[in-house]
Amino acid sequence: MEGAIECTVKSTEPGNPVYVYNPLTGEASDGFEGMGIVIMAVDILPAELPREASTDFSRILKPFIPALARCDLSRPFEDCDLPAEIKRAVIAYQGQLTADYQYIQDFLDQPDA
Secondary structure, three states: OOOOOOOOOOOEEOOEOEEEEEOOOOEEEEOOOOOOEEEEOEOOHHHHOOHHHHHHHHHHHHHHHHHHHHOOOOOOHHHOOOOHHHHOOOOEEOOEEOHHHOOHHHHHOOOOO
């Protein structure tokens, strides 16, 4: 809290993991409904993951670290030289939805009910 991510104004628990932060008012409300950004700020989350899952995830991610370090994020997404497996996981790049996730825009464009 009060770190580099300004919208993290409180921590959450695994049973109630998210809140909506409204950057216009600075207010946070539990849940995922309302105007603003949905934030998941479970500060004890690493303790929630089994050691085996963390070890396996690290083992799978490790080969991608050199490519991630070399990636030129100032280039267009198509030219940034990310491995295909990582590219398929990137939802937004430079503030825009990537091609594989353009369908999300339909949901974002829906008026509030």
